[in-house]
Amino acid sequence: xxxxxxxxxxxxxxxxxxxxxxxxxxxxxxxxxxxxxxxxxxxxxxxxxxxxxxxxxxxxxxxxxxxxxxxxxxxxxxxxxxxxxxxxxxxxxxxxxxxxxxxxxxxxxxxxxxxxxxxxxxxxxxxxxxxxxxxxxxxxxxxxxxxxxxxxxxxxxxxxxxxxxxxxxxxxxxxxxxxxxxxxxxxxxxxxxxxxxxxxxxxxxxxxxxxxxxxxxxxxxxxxxxxxxxxxxxxxxxxxxxxx
Amino acid sequence: xxxxxxxxxxxxxxxxxxxxxxxxxxxxxxxxxxxxxxxxxxxxxxxxxxxxxxxxxxxxxxxxxxxxxxxxxxxxxxxxxxxxxxxxxxxxxxxxxxxxxxxxxxxxxxxxxxxxxxxxxxxxxxxxxxxxxxxxxxxxxxxxxxxxxxxxxxxxxxxxxxxxxxxxxxxxxxxxxxxxxxxxxx
Numbered sequence: 286x287x288x289x290x291x292x293x294x295x296x297x298x299x300x301x302x303x304x305x306x307x308x309x310x311x312x313x314x315x316x317x318x319x320x321x322x323x324x325x326x327x328x329x330x331x332x333x334x335x336x337x338x339x340x341x342x343x344x345x346x347x348x349x350x351x352x353x354x355x356x357x358x359x360x361x362x363x364x365x366x367x368x369x370x371x372x373x374x375x376x377x378x379x380x381x382x383x384x385x386x387x388x389x390x391x392x393x394x395x396x397x398x399x400x401x402x403x404x405x406x407x408x409x410x411x412x413x414x415x416x417x418x419x420x421x422x423x424x425x426x427x428x429x430x431x432x433x434x435x436x437x438x439x440x441x442x443x444x445x446x447x448x449x450x451x452x453x454x455x456x457x458x459x460x461x462x463x464x465x466x467x468x469x470x471x472x473x474x475x476x477x478x479x480x481x482x483x484x485x486x487x488x489x490x491x492x493x494x495x496x497x498x499x500x501x502x503x504x505x506x507x508x509x510x511x512x513x514x515x516x517x518x519x520x521x522x523x524x525x526x527x528x529x
Numbered sequence: 530x531x532x533x534x535x536x537x538x539x540x541x542x543x544x545x546x547x548x549x550x551x552x553x554x555x556x557x558x559x560x561x562x563x564x565x566x567x568x569x570x571x572x573x574x575x576x577x578x579x580x581x582x583x584x585x586x587x588x589x590x591x592x593x594x595x596x597x598x599x600x601x602x603x604x605x606x607x608x609x610x611x612x613x614x615x616x617x618x619x620x621x622x623x624x625x626x627x628x629x630x631x632x633x634x635x636x637x638x639x640x641x642x643x644x645x646x647x648x649x650x651x652x653x654x655x656x657x658x659x660x661x662x663x664x665x666x667x668x669x670x671x672x673x674x675x676x677x678x679x680x681x682x683x684x685x686x687x688x689x690x691x692x693x694x695x696x697x698x699x700x701x702x703x704x705x706x707x708x709x710x711x712x713x714x715x
Binding site: 294295298299302304329330333334336337338339340341344345346347348 | 643
C-alpha cells in the first residue's frame with residue numbers, strides 16, 4: 286500500500302499491523318519519537334490487538350457429540366469423515382520432506398528471517414549485531430524468538446554475534462519475574478550466551494502500570510526509555526532488525 | 530505407471546492438503562471468534578475443511594492458500610447466517626453471543642470481557658478484526674477473504690478497535706466486570 290492510502294489514524298493501525306514498508310515504518314517511528322500523544326495512541330491500539338489475541342488464544346474445546354445438529358446434511362457428515370481420513374493419511378507424509386541443507390552464511394540466514402537495515406539511508410550495517418523485536422503476548426512467537434536468538438548465537442558465535450531482543454506491547458507480560466515459565470529459559474540462555482541481551486520498553490511498562498497492570502520484570506532484563514527509541518538507535522548504529 | 534509429471538502434481542496436491550489439515554485448529558478458533566459457539570464453530574471449521582479438500586484442484590495459486598481457505602470458512606459462516614436470518618444485511622448487524630456464566634479469576638474476567646466486547650461488534654467489524662489480529666492476515670488478504678475493498682477493511686478495523694477500546698477501557702481498574710445482556714442467535 287502507498288502512504289497516500291493512509292490517514293493519521295490509519296497510519297497507526299498500519300504500523301501496529303506491520304503493513305508499512307521498512308522505510309515508511311522507520312519514518313513513522315521517528316514521528317512516534319517526537320509525539321507522545323501518538324505514542325500513547327499506538328500503545329492503546331497495540332493493547333487492544335493483544336487483548337483480542339489473548340482472549341482467543343485458547344478457545345473452548347468443541348463439544349464431543351454423538352450426533353450432529355439437524356442442520357447437517359448427510360453429505361456434510363460424509364465429507365467430514367473423508368476429511369478426517371485425509372488428515373490421518375497426510376499426517377504420515379509430514380516427515381518425508383526434511384531439509385538437510387548445509388549451514389548458510391549469516392547474511393543468508395538473516396535474509397531468510399526478513400532482516401532489514403538502513404543501508405539505503407547511508408548507514409553501514411553490521412550483520413553481527415542483530416535486534417529481534419517482539420510485541421505480542423504470544424507464547425509460540427516468544428518461544429520462537431528465543432529459539433531464533435539461541436540458534437543465531439550458537440551458529441555464528443565465531444563472528445562475534447550480538448543479539449538484542451527488544452520487547453514491548455503485550456509481550457512485556459512474558460518477562461514477568463516469579464512464576465513465569467520463561468524465566469528459567471531466559472536465565473539459562475543469558476548465562477550460556479553473554480552476547481544475548483533482553484530489553485523491555487519503559488513506555489510500555491509505564492502505560493501498563495497506569496492501567497493497573499504493574500510488571501515485575503526478570504532481573505536480567507534491561508529497561509530502555511522506549512522500544513521505538515531503542516530500535517531507531519540500534520538501526521542508526523548499523524544493527525539489523527528482525528520483526529520476530 | 531505414474532509419470533514424473535503425475536508424481537510432481539500428486540506431491541504438490543498432498544503438500545497443499547497437509548497445509549489445509551494443519552489449519553484445522555486455527556479455522557476453529559476463527560469460527561469461534563465469529564459465532565461464539567464451540568459446537569457451531571466446530572461444524573463450520575469442519576465444513577470449510579471438507580470443502581477445501583474437495584475443491585483443492587480449483588486453487589490456482591498455492592501461495593494464496595490461506596486466504597482461499599478462510600474465504601471458504603467465511604462463505605460457510607455467511608450461508609449459515611442467511612439460513613437463520615434471510616433478507617437481513619449482515620455486515621452491520623449486531624449478532625450477540627451468549628456469555629460464559631462463571632468468571633473464575635481476573636484472567637478469565639479479562640478473557641470474558643474481551644470476548645463479550647468482540648461479540649457486540651457489528652459482524653463486519655468482528656470479521657475484520659479477528660482476521661487481522663488472530664491470524665495476522667494483511668489488509669489485502671482480508672479484502673480478498675471477505676470480498677470487500679481494502680478501504681472498507683481499514684475503516685472497519687478503525688471503527689471496530691475504537692469500539693473495543695471504549696468497551697474495554699475499564700479493564701484492570703478493579704471494577705466489577707460488566708455483564709451485558711446477551712441473547713442466543715438461534
